[in-house]
Amino acid sequence: MENYFQPTLPRGSILEISSIGLAHMGDAVFELLVRSWLCAHGGATGRGMHRAAVALVCAESQAEKAEKILPLLTEEERAVFRRGRNAQVHTVPHHASRAQYSGATALEALLGWLYLQGERERINQLFCIMMEEEEVHGD
Template structure:
């Protein structure tokens, strides 16, 4: 593999990655999109930018955004989402319920899966749907 900015893994390669691994990538993808969105919309500057990012990437916010896009998911995407939600996480942050953390992990797994599949267009489409009311 030579280009990690434009990665496209095969279905077999994607299946070999754990749900936690997909969520690990998806977490980074989501945070990068949120940071970009905040800068592009002039929502915060300086110290406020970090706080605004934290508010949008926390498990509670991600769970809310996941619920917003569930009706938009294809059958295959829904299967990946459910796989992520059922991932065996060993600790849940004190500010989120186990259910919220499961939904957040599912969202991250889906975004990681789409990203590694090379579906940046679909990642963007779902992200825009998540952020619609935030404008």
């Protein structure tokens, strides 16, 4: 039986996934990490936790966090990041610039790529760096 909770796809299969597809997967990975981080750090419950999660997963915040880890990426990770940043997105949220949205998409593509390879440790390492100076804000 396949384990869709912890997939590990062959590199060739992952290369066939579009940047937008990788970003779609990475969006879910980042959301789960943020929710786990909020639960682990307490201080936010109910509506406050939702607001805190939304503030952390928005394009502006993701783009800022992407900048923190960019110097730490391997050459292969940078290539995936660039591929995600160059993805052709047709709509950009009103509250984000095109550059911010591209940075967020790049981060999500990287996280999706790492996740589908089974690189949970690397994802966690990068996520911890992204969240180093973050504080929980909520009810």
